[in-house]
Amino acid sequence: MRTLPTRRTARLFAPAIAALAALSLTACEDGTGTKDEGASAPVSSPAAAQPGKTDSGRPATSTPDEKAEGTKGTEGDDKAAPGDANASDSAAAPENRVLCNGSNTKVTAQPVPRPLNHMLITVTNTGSKLCDLTYYPVLRFDEMQWAPTAAKETQPQAVTTLAPGESGYAGVLLAAADGSGDGGATAKKLTVAFQGRTPNSDGGATATPPLPAKGVYYDSSLTVTYWQQSMDDALAW
Numbered sequence: 001m002r003t004l005p006t007r008r009t010a011r012l013f014a015p016a017i018a019a020l021a022a023l024s025l026t027a028c029e030d031g032t033g034t035k036d037e038g039a040s041a042p043v044s045s046p047a048a049a050q051p052g053k054t055d056s057g058r059p060a061t062s063t064p065d066e067k068a069e070g071t072k073g074t075e076g077d078d079k080a081a082p083g084d085a086n087a088s089d090s091a092a093a094p095e096n097r098v099l100c101n102g103s104n105t106k107v108t109a110q111p112v113p114r115p116l117n118h119m120l121i122t123v124t125n126t127g128s129k130l131c132d133l134t135y136y137p138v139l140r141f142d143e144m145q146w147a148p149t150a151a152k153e154t155q156p157q158a159v160t161t162l163a164p165g166e167s168g169y170a171g172v173l174l175a176a177a178d179g180s181g182d183g184g185a186t187a188k189k190l191t192v193a194f195q196g197r198t199p200n201s202d203g204g205a206t207a208t209p210p211l212p213a214k215g216v217y218y219d220s221s222l223t224v225t226y227w228q229q230s231m232d233d234a235l236a237w
Contacts, residue, residue, distance in 0.1 A: 092130060100131035100162060101194040101204030109190050109209040111174070111216060112235065119172040119216065120234060121192065121209070123227075125162035133160040133168045133227035134203060135195040141187035141218060148172075154225035154237050169234035171225040174218045181219030188215045 090096060098104065104127035111119045125131050136150040151173075160168045175181050190211055194203030228234040 097130045097132055097161070098127070099194065099196060099203045100125060100133045100168070102192070102207035103205040104129075104131055105162075105207070107192055107207035107209045109172075109192070109211060109216075111212065115235060116177045117173065117175045118235060119174055120231065121170045121172060121224075122167050122231075123162070123169070123207075124167040125164050128164055130164075131162050133162065133194070134197060135199055136224050136226045137170050138193035138195065139172065139222075139224060140191040140193070141185070141216070141222075142189050144185075144187075148222040148224050150224050150226055151237055154228070154233075156226060156228060156233075160227040160229050169228050169231045171228075171234040171237055173221060173223045173237075174216060176219065176221040181221035184217060184219035186215040186217050187211065190216070 100123055106124045106126050108122045109119055121137055123133060138147050140147065162168050175184065188211060190209060192207045192209065195201060196203045225234055225237050
């Protein structure tokens with residue numbers, strides 16, 4: 001017959017039983033996936049954070065006030081650019097352009113050494129709007145009763161348009177180089193007439209640029225070019 005443990009024996013084994021229970025609990029926690037806290041993670045210092053980023057490394061999100069402040073200048077620039085472009089387009093629109101004539105231009109007429117027997121007419125826009133030089137100048141020396149013809153091969157593909165301060169040109173063949181022209185005369189006065197939007201229509205005020213004191217000799221070969229955008233083109237014929 002087995003002898004039952006006494007109360008004294010039970011008290012002796014109590015601490016051992018408690019220790020075993022604690023070890024079993026620890027083993028159970030490790031075996032069932034209970035998170036082991038381990039060493040404490042370091043706390044990020046505010047001084048270590050990068051400008052514009054959060055502690056996690058993600059870009060910082062601006063507040064509505066910051067966004068408004070940061071984009072204010074850009075929005076102003078974006079609005080200015082279309083305005084400038086629209087203003088330029090509006091100024092170049094056909095309805096806002098005028099004809100070049102004696103009222104809004106300065107006109108000069110000067111004989112040139114090359115090509116032989118040629119004169120250059122220069123028209124400079126002195127107005128505040130774009131102006132068009134249409135077709136070719138209609139010239140009249142002194143009281144002549146006829147108008148010189150224009151060389152058809154000099155007609156440009158587009159109308160010569162002058163911005164304020166720009167110049168346009170026309171070349172004038174005064175007399176045949178070989179002397180084959182007839183009805184020669186020396187002119188002391190020149191009147192330059194301008195054409196309108198349709199051929200031979202009135203383009204407005206005429207101009208009377210001064211001629212050299214000795215006058216300009218011309219004959220029946222007198223011919224003009226269409227208005228050109230460059231001096232070289234006007235004298236190439």
